[in-house]
Amino acid sequence: MNFDFPDELKQLRDTAREFLVEHCPSTLTRKALESTDKVDRALWREIGEMGWLSAAIPEAYGGLGLGHLSVCVLAEEMGRAIAPLPYSSSVYMAAEALLLYGSEQQKHSYLPRLATGQAIGTLAFVETAGPSNPASFDTRFVDGRLTGTKVVVPDGDIADFAIVAVRSLEEGPSLCIADLGDAGVTRSIRPTIDPSRGHATIRFDRAPAEPLPTAKGATAFQHLIDRAAVMMAFEQLGVAMAALEMACDYARGRYAFGRPIGSFQAIKHKLVDVYISTELARSNCYWGAWALESGSSELAVAAAASRVAACDAGWTATRENIQTHGGMGFTWEMDCHLFYRRARLQALALGSAREWKRRLVGALCARESVATPADIAA
């Protein structure tokens, strides 16, 4: 039994935390929130130089080949710092899609640039409100050309290329890759609940694109989303932890009625419930990380469980952080809203908890036919 991250990754976590505290303070997030210039390119390249963008990319493609556990560790720190960086888009989505389904040539062409931070990638899949069903995407890939409109594309304002989910026809490709600078691509920047990360609507009008050759059918898309969800869950956990710590700090130092507000049980017990939710999320996330790294067939279930638990932790922690701060918590000036915004952005980005709950039960039902009931529950 060794259900923990290895020591070298704990060191990586400490280094990352230190670095981000110094180089990516919340003032940077705030700056992104308040301007149209979302990403600090110098910081992004520095992160690339440290290998954070390429941790899971094999050495053959310019990466460090450290595996996905290292990305989980870094993701948590990115969340903790509410970093205004396209980390999730580039690393959990674009790089991951290429690693899973790209041709050798595509991998060699894109991954080294992603690894250094020279290029930013993203995943464009959402078309309408409600759950995204790959079987009903309108976006089509026909004769090397992509046509359709994708909305709320994360970092769609700055990304150099996108992995685009398309309706898969007769087990044809379900994911394509398109350079966003090409003719036939129009993007319009859209306001979101968390403007510290840019989002865009992207229209493809017979834009040149290439299929990711092994991304066949809807399951390929789901599998990518499952893998991304585990890494995202760690980022969500990081946000939740930081919000909980912020609330506890305030509850220790803020006095009312002659005593620290943390001594009031209404505050104390609530924060304990937040703590519990973060611990349950962490434990589920570790399971997700294990499934991600080991390629376990439990991934679909473990990813959904990580996702559902992390959404809950993010919501309760960021909501109660505002409440614990009282009026101050509702100001633009306090950071509470940065966490609140980011937590919800993350919780929507790969589909909401509601959708994942249903996928979770669906995956359990599917699994039970091959597993014994004893394996299913705690």
Add this chain to the structure above:
Amino acid sequence: MDFTDSPEEAEYRAKCRAFLDATLPRRRPGHVRGYRRGEDGPDVVPQAKAFQGKKFDAGFAGITWPKEWHGQGGTPIQQMIYDQEEANYDTTVNAIGLQLSICIPTICRWGTQEQRDRFAPRALRGEEVWCQFYSEPSGGSDLGSLRTRATRDGDEWVINGQKIWTSLAHEADWGVLIARSDFDKPKHEGLTFFYLSTKTPGVEIRQIKQMSGASHFNEVFFKDARIPDSQRLGPVDGGWKVAMSLLMGERYSMHDEFGPSFKELFSLARQLELNGRPAIEDGGVQDRLAEFYVKAQGLRFTRHRIMTSLARGEAPGPEASIGKLVAATKIQDAASYGLELLGAAGAEMGADMALEGIFEVSFLDSPAFRIAGGTDEILRNTIGERVLGLSPDLRADKGMPFKAIPVGSK
């Protein structure tokens, strides 16, 4: 990161399984017996004692206890592996669990080698049963408010007062007792710790009927009950420290309390129909089931994290504190949700009901988990103060002599 046992752990697990397979039936979903099911039965305690004896003979009693305590000198990880395995089998042994988690460890920690030799083996073999005389009508959460009086008389102490909610006192041979030896001191400073035979003249035990209908706990009256000073543990007026030394010792349960969990709800939702389709296909049901699943898995993998620390010889992190609090409410909620799925028919009780009737039984039994062994509220205080570093409650009775403090129900 992996879940596989080390070769030594795997070997130990195989030994546990071999013993359990040879001794007990495996537990089916929903199937729990006797005490764990919240029921009385004349055979519950005898069965528990008999199995405890077999456990001892096979080397699985007192796994982590040192040899001087008559234990196996094993590791916490072995204990966890054993507990994990035992949870898959049907046994009532939990009914006498308190003696090995609190009573005998207190004796062994504070008593002489002679006392260890006298009491530990018999408790480990299930020959003698112990109970815990702590809570009183004046308060259980505020244990320091107890008012049972211990008066010194030469080489003896004379005990007068009342304990309540004493689990299993009616079946027990011995009990550990905390009583007030000085009413003038502040409340935690005038307490002394003893053990005594439940057959001591002046001890009267009356069973209390619980809301579930069973009678596991008791009220116990002490009228001039005499205890030799040799049965005092720890210093005079130093009993609080003795009691806390084991109440505070974190216990890492490797399984949930006993009641329905995700497994039972999942089976139920696949059996039942809702609007002509399996209930499991209903979106609302799926939402709730997913929430139960995530909680159950969260607890399960939190235990794996604890186990990992123990396997490295480290103390578990603060996450170890959440288990009981989460599990207790989860069971009550699962019982309630099971009934909700069953609908009008869920009111009927009996072993022929779905999942052997566990939801109905647990509905009536599960409130206990949120009270016994520290209430939800007290646990939240503890976690808030120790883990999150929040300030303690203001105490109205701080520093006051005990006799000046208002206690109990007014």
